[in-house]
Amino acid sequence: MNSPVNVTVTGAAGQIGYALLFRIASGQLLGPDTPVSLRLLEITPALKAAEGTAMELDDCAFPLLSGIEITDDAKKAFDGVNIALLVGARPRTAGMERADLLSANGGIFKPQGEAINAGAASDVRVLVVGNPANTNALIAASHAPDVPTERFTAMMRLDHNRAISQLAAKTGAPVSDISKVTIWGNHSASQFPDILHAEVAGKNAAQTVNDQAWYENDFIPTVAKRGAAIIEARGASSAASAANAAIDHVYDWVNGTAEGDWTSVGMVSDGSYGIPAGLITGLPARSVNGSWEIVQGLEIDEFSRGRIDASVAELVGERDAVKELGLI
Numbered sequence: 001m002n003s004p005v006n007v008t009v010t011g012a013a014g015q016i017g018y019a020l021l022f023r024i025a026s027g028q029l030l031g032p033d034t035p036v037s038l039r040l041l042e043i044t045p046a047l048k049a050a051e052g053t054a055m056e057l058d059d060c061a062f063p064l065l066s067g068i069e070i071t072d073d074a075k076k077a078f079d080g081v082n083i084a085l086l087v088g089a090r091p092r093t094a095g096m097e098r099a100d101l102l103s104a105n106g107g108i109f110k111p112q113g114e115a116i117n118a119g120a121a122s123d124v125r126v127l128v129v130g131n132p133a134n135t136n137a138l139i140a141a142s143h144a145p146d147v148p149t150e151r152f153t154a155m156m157r158l159d160h161n162r163a164i165s166q167l168a169a170k171t172g173a174p175v176s177d178i179s180k181v182t183i184w185g186n187h188s189a190s191q192f193p194d195i196l197h198a199e200v201a202g203k204n205a206a207q208t209v210n211d212q213a214w215y216e217n218d219f220i221p222t223v224a225k226r227g228a229a230i231i232e233a234r235g236a237s238s239a240a241s242a243a244n245a246a247i248d249h250v251y252d253w254v255n256g257t258a259e260g261d262w263t264s265v266g267m268v269s270d271g272s273y274g275i276p277a278g279l280i281t282g283l284p285a286r287s288v289n290g291s292w293e294i295v296q297g298l299e300i301d302e303f304s305r306g307r308i309d310a311s312v313a314e315l316v317g318e319r320d321a322v323k324e325l326g327l328i
């Protein structure tokens with residue numbers, strides 16, 4: 001058995017938290033040899049609900065769960081943290097402008113970045129799930145100057161998994177035959193799900209499908225607007241699939257991506273693929289020795305260039321807005 005790993009989940013009493021915590025405690029985040037000590041961070045009015053979830057976690061008698069702490073104090077929640085899952089965020093409500101949303105979330109992710117900077121373990125890995133995830137990750141990272149920016153990631157894995165599922169349905173191939181999908185850009189409707197380098201059973205996906213109209217008019221909008229379609233159908237945003245994607249992201253980060261494949265990670269750009277350095281954007285990445293590395297050398301055709309640039313322009317707009325608000 002390894003020593004226990006400190007895993008902090010913010011927004012622990014929310015719907016993603018409820019779908020996530022039991023999977024973490026059962027060993028699906030870090031594997032069957034790694035006990036976890038959970039820290040649940042919530043706002044004060046939600047502490048009681050978080051306590052209820054903790055009671056249920058106790059009632060599962062998970063052999064790998066070595067402790068649970070519940071707090072509304074970010075400093076306590078992130079003290080010694082190894083894995084930080086930043087799920088809690090301010091949702092957009094009726095009449096709220098984009099700047100209001102960015103400002104409200106700045107009020108959450110600035111102090112959390114500071115608390116991570118002050119107390120996290122030296123190997124801390126951060127995944128931001130709360131929307132707007134890429135820009136929230138940028139805010140948190142910019143308030144944690146002592147933590148390498150590469151340790152702050154935003155979740156593109158749900159979009160990645162959605163793209164695999166749609167491509168499998170179109171081709172009739174099992175999902176296990178699909179590899180090398182990439183989600184570029186923002187976790188928003190502007191994202192670019194790219195199958196031009198993807199493979200279906202080892203063959204190029206775009207050539208296998210050979211249907212540009214489906215790609216442009218069906219696949220891309222279906223994947224990019226799936227979050228809104230789930231909200232419309234369920235009356236609430238995706239929760240179990242989002243929790244599943246968070247588990248996939250961290251598991252691969254710690255244990256490595258599957259041989260011969262890559263995944264999509266919201267990570268800091270180093271300027272590769274003409275994306276401005278410093279932005280947190282969806283990129284193709286492999287986890288090598290516990291660190292994400294950008295997959296290099298993919299050919300970007302004119303169609304892809306336009307799509308990537310459009311989503312990156314949205315990220316630049318969000319970055320400029322939070323800069324103007326003094327949040328980074």
Ligand code: NAD
Pocket residue numbers: 010011012013014015016017041042043046087088089090091108128129130131132133155156158159187237238239242
């Ligand atoms: P939810 O409203 O059910 O839960 C959010 C929880 O966060 C609430 O319990 C709230 O009390 C808590 N919270 C708010 N401010 C906090 C703070 N400062 N510190 C700690 N906790 C705080 O929402 P949900 O359905 O669990 O979704 C959470 C976030 O994840 C939303 O922003 C949603 O848009 C986003 N999301 C992202 C993806 C993705 O792929 N990146 C997918 C689905 C949902």
Ligand code: LMR
Pocket residue numbers: 131158226227228230237238
């Ligand atoms: C999703 O992709 O399901 C969510 O990000 C949608 C949302 O707005 O919460």
